Amino acid sequence: MKAIDLTDEHRQLYFVCLEDWSEEMKEAGNHKEIWYNKMKDKGLRVKLAIDENEQVGGMIEYMPIEYAFVQSSDHYFINCIWVHGYKKGRGNFQKRGMGKALLKAAEEDVKALGAKGMVAWGISLPFWMKASWFKKHGYKKVDSNKGMVLLWKPFSSDAVPPKWIKKKYIPELTPGKVTVTCFFNGQCPAYNIVHERAKKAAKEFGDKIIFHTINTNDKEIMHRYGEKDSLYIETKKVTKGPPLSYKKIKRGMAKRVNK
Ligand SMILES: CC(C)(COP(=O)(O)OP(=O)(O)OC[C@H]1O[C@@H](n2cnc3c(N)ncnc32)[C@H](O)[C@@H]1OP(=O)(O)O)[C@@H](O)C(=O)NCCC(=O)NCCS
Structure with missing residues (x-):
């Protein structure tokens, strides 16, 4: 088993988080590819884990922290590490050491690039990330926001601990209408799915819903709103973890429309 840099051959597979078998993934559209094409010349790094049969089982994606939803500099930020864990498609590659190998390869890579440390996110509950x-793996909790933990591994004695960008968004509502606001930047297919589902569900309510998309692929926008990936129905943030189903999103909208 080894970690390799992303190749042209595997790019489409990476765009769907190695889930080329998933019907749900098709709902994510091409936002990931668009985001990748913007970020590939800005220091974005992607590595894949390949097993002894040359099968891709895992991926890690990290980038200069200056582009992440974090207040920090001179570090890299892990957007995503994922070892395919479903039986479907390529099968379950977890618990074979791929995660550990990907993290080690990424850390060595960013050290060689002169980064002062690596930063990651995770959730405090024992599921998802x-x-x-x-x-x-030696990371320390440095900040937390409603269960979203920011973790840090410094490589240099003068490294400064990172912090989450603070939430600031207060939705602006239109009287007589239901306002739905979706923040997303294309990086995470799970949120791309939520964006597409929300857009489609909002259409079902015609002019009763005003739907706003705010693209957060810009640090200034992230700072202004204090949001990166989230869905608001009126003043309520409805995204709190893995992607919401179409049914749940539509039900949340219907509740407000019928109020
Ligand atoms: C976290 C994650 C990356 C770890 O991947 P992994 O390849 O299973 O990780 P590791 O290499 O660390 O191995 C995990 C466990 O398997 C064990 N293991 C490793 N190699 C092994 C082997 N050859 N035989 C048996 N066990 C082994 C490890 O000791 C470790 O055990 P522990 O949990 O008791 O410490 C993976 O679980 C994952 O993708 N989780 C979901 C994360 C997610 O949702 N990402 C998307 C974010 S948007």
């Missing part, structure tokens, strides 16, 4: 997994 667990903060505890990074802790096991």
Whole structure:
């Protein structure tokens, strides 16, 4: 098993988080590809884990922290580490050391690039992207926002700990209408799915809903709103973890429309 840089051959597979078998992934559209094409010359790095049969089982994506939803500089930020864990498609590659190997390869890479440290996110609960997994690999919790933990591994004695960008968004509502606001930047296919579902669901309510998309692929915008990936129905933030189903999004909208 080894970690390799992303190749042209595997690019489409990376755009769908290695889930080329998933019907749900098709709902994500081409936002990831657009985001990748913007970021590839800005220091974005992607590595894949390949097993002894040359099968891709995992991926890690990291970039200069200056582009992340974090207040920090001179570090790299792990947007995503994912070892395919479903039985479907390519199968379950977890618990074979791929995660550990990808993290090690990424850390060595950014050290060689002169970064002062690596920063990651995780959640405090024991599922999805667990903060505890990074802790096991020497990362320390430096900040937290409603269960979203920011973790840090400094490589240099003068490295300054990072902080989350603070939430500031207060939705502007239009009287007599329901306002739905979707923040997204294309990086995460899970949120791209939420964006597409929300857009489609909002259409079902015609002019009763005003739908806003705010693209957060810009640090100034992230700072202004204090948001990166989220969906608001009126003043309520409805995204809190893995992607919401179309049914749940539509139900949330219907509740407000019928009020
Ligand atoms: C976190 C994650 C990357 C770890 O991947 P992994 O390849 O399973 O990780 P590791 O290499 O660290 O191995 C995990 C466990 O398998 C064990 N293991 C490693 N190699 C092994 C082997 N050859 N045989 C048996 N066990 C092994 C490790 O000791 C470790 O055990 P522990 O959990 O008791 O410490 C993976 O679980 C994952 O992708 N989770 C979901 C994250 C997610 O949602 N990402 C998307 C974010 S948007």
